Every structure is written in C-alpha cells, then in structure tokens.
Amino acid sequence: MIPTAYFLVLSAVLxxxxxxxxxxxxxLITQFxxxxxxxxxxxxxxxxFAHSASSxxxxxxxFFIITVAAAEAAVGLAIIxxxxxxxKTVKSEDISxxxx
Amino acid sequence: xxSFLFATLSIICIGAVMGMILFKNQAYSALCLILAFICTGxxxxxxxxxxxxxxxxxxxxxxxxxxxxxxIMMIDVRKGLSxxxxxxxxxxxxxxxxIFIGELIFIINRALGPSQTLASDALGSPKVLGRMLFTxxxxxxxxxxxxxxxALVGAIVLVKKKDTP
Numbered sequence: 001m002i003p004t005a006y007f008l009v010l011s012a013v014l015x016x017x018x019x020x021x022x023x024x025x026x027x028l029i030t031q032f033x034x035x036x037x038x039x040x041x042x043x044x045x046x047x048x049f050a051h052s053a054s055s056x057x058x059x060x061x062x063f064f065i066i067t068v069a070a071a072e073a074a075v076g077l078a079i080i081x082x083x084x085x086x087x088k089t090v091k092s093e094d095i096s097x098x099x100x
Numbered sequence: 101x102x103s104f105l106f107a108t109l110s111i112i113c114i115g116a117v118m119g120m121i122l123f124k125n126q127a128y129s130a131l132c133l134i135l136a137f138i139c140t141g142x143x144x145x146x147x148x149x150x151x152x153x154x155x156x157x158x159x160x161x162x163x164x165x166x167x168x169x170x171x172i173m174m175i176d177v178r179k180g181l182s183x184x185x186x187x188x189x190x191x192x193x194x195x196x197x198x199i200f201i202g203e204l205i206f207i208i209n210r211a212l213g214p215s216q217t218l219a220s221d222a223l224g225s226p227k228v229l230g231r232m233l234f235t236x237x238x239x240x241x242x243x244x245x246x247x248x249x250x251a252l253v254g255a256i257v258l259v260k261k262k263d264t265p
Contacts, residue, residue, distance in 0.1 A: 002106050005212050007147065010110045012204035014117060016197045021121040023193035029126050029172060033133050036164070037117055040140050043156075050224075051147040059149050059224045060237050066152075066159050067244050071251030073164045077171045078255040084175050 007048035014041035028080050028090045032073075039069050105146060113139035126172045130165055137161040149224040 018038035022031050043062045050058025084090050116136035120129045137160040144153035233241050 002103055002146070005208055006106065006110075007143070008208045008212070009205055010113070010143075012201055012208065013114060016201040016204065017114070017117050017121065019200065020193055020197035021117075023196075024190055025121065027126065029168065029175070030120070030129050033120060033129060033168065036133065036160075037120070037136065040137065040160070043152075044140060044143060047144050047147045047149050047152060050149070056224055056228060056232060059152050059229060060232055062149075062152050063155065063229070063233070064240060064244060066155055068247065070159055070164055071248050073167055074251050074255045075258070077167055078258040081171060081174065081259050090175055 004048050004052040007051075008045055011041045011045040011048065014038075014044065026091050026093050028083065028092055031092060032076055032080065035076075036069065036073070039065065102146060106143070109139045109142045109146070112136075113143070127169065130168050130172060133168075134161045134165050137165070151224050151226045151229050 015038050018034045018036075018041060021034035021037070025031055025034065043065055046058045046062045046065070050056065050062075080090060083095060087095055089095065113136050116132045116139065120132040120136065123129045123132065138157055141153045141156040141161070144150075144156055
C-alpha cells in the first residue's frame with residue numbers, strides 16, 4: 001500500500017503549483033485554470049484522508065466540490081467573456097483599476 | 101504495481117500542470133490541464149474511489165474543459181493579449197511558492213507521524229455512494245441543484261445581449 005503522506009505531498013505540490021501559476025501568469029483564462037488545479041489538489045487531499053480513515057464522507061464532499069466547481073467555471077467564464085467584450089483584453093494587468 | 105502506477109501518474113500530473121503554466125498558447129494549456137485531470141482521476145481510482153474517478157473524468161476533463169476551450173475559441177487570443185510588460189513579480193512568487201510548499205510538507209510530516217497505512221476496505225462504489233447521497237446527504241444534494249440553477253441563470257444573464265427591450 002502507498003502511504004497517505006505521499007498523496008498529501010502530491011496534493012501540496014499541485015496546490016502550490018496552482019498558486020504560483022496564478023501569480024505568474026497574466027491572462028485570465030490560464031489563471032482560472034490554475035484555480036481549477038488548486039481545487040483539484042484539495043479534492044486529492046480529501047480522497048486521501050477518506051481512504052486513510054476508511055470513511056466515505058470525504059468522497060461525498062469531493063462530489064459536492066466537483067459540482068460547485070462546475071457552477072463556478074460557468075459563471076467565471078461568463079465573466080471573462082463579458083470582460084473581453086467590454087475591454088477587448090483578457091490580461092489581468094490591463095484591467096487593474098486600483099493602482100494607488 | 102500500485103506504487104509504480106502512483107509514481108507514473110503523479111509525475112505525468114505534475115509535468116502536465118507545469119506545461120500548463122509554461123505554454124503561452126491557452127489552447128495548449130487547456131489540453132495539458134485535461135491530461136492532469138485524467139491523471140488525478142487515475143489517482144482517485146488508486147485510492148478506492150472509482151465513482152469519483154469517473155465523475156472527475158466526465159465532469160472535469162469532459163464538461164468543464166470543453167467550456168474552457170469554447171471560451172478560448174471565442175476570444176481572439178492575439179488581440180486579447182497585449183505585449184508583455186516587465187515581470188518583476190515572477191521571482192518573488194516562485195520564492196513564496198517554495199516557502200509555502202516547505203511549510204505544507206513540514207505540517208504533513210508533523211501531523212501524520214511516521215507511517216500511517218490503514219488497509220482500507222471502504223470502497224466508494226456507486227451503489228453505496230448513491231445511497232449516502234440520498235439519505236444522509238439529501239439536503240446538501242438538493243441545495244446543490246439550486247446552486248447549479250443559480251449559476252446557469254447567472255451565466256445566461258451575464259452574457260446576454262442587452263439591446264433587447
């Protein structure tokens with residue numbers, strides 16, 4: 001059997017890669033994909049803990065997270081399309097209005 | 101066998117996410133992300149969760165990524181991406197990521213102890229999961245349907261043409 005810690009370390013690596021990608025990339029669509037990677041890493045941690053506790057509740061929660069992620073993707077992509085229609089850009093640095 | 105599968109899937113997954121970050125073209129990034137999601141689905145299968153693995157591949161790698169690719173198709177990438185500005189932000193964010201992952205691994209190491217491998221027999225078969233969804237988790241399940249309706253209506257209202265009276 002594979003230790004649970006391996007899965008948790010993989011989940012941590014994926015989460016941090018999502019975070020760094022979100023900070024490094026400048027176009028909205030890739031940043032949104034990085035958010036999906038972070039959600040996926042959280043799912044992996046949930047499933048790993050559910051496996052190690054031999055309980056099914058973690059899997060149910062992952063099911064709900066996937067549903068919420070689908071809803072979030074629909075609304076988020078609609079917002080990105082709206083931003084592109086109004087500003088003709090999908091770069092996050094071009095739409096920053098809060099420069100002090 | 102299981103550890104070989106784990107090593108292969110995790111290496112492909114990390115490589116795909118790395119490729120997603122490094123590609124300039126958003127369509128290639130989306131394809132890399134599909135590969136990463138499929139690998140994660142395989143890992144879920146390795147963790148006795150076949151139903152969640154299938155749901156992951158159908159909903160994430162299927163539905164959500166098709167949505168992404170549709171949006172990439174609608175957006176003119178060359179016009180939408182203005183030329184690169186100075187990227188002073190790159191190195192601090194990578195350093196922050198290294199610190200963050202060090203912290204996380206330290207916490208995992210501290211929290212789990214030497215080696216914790218329970219021989220788990222809780223198989224997440226669709227029958228058992230479906231029964232739990234419709235008994236113990238009935239209210240969250242119904243509330244999720246309201247959430248999806250709200251997201252659907254919200255997305256339609258957001259991208260609707262405003263010129264109709």
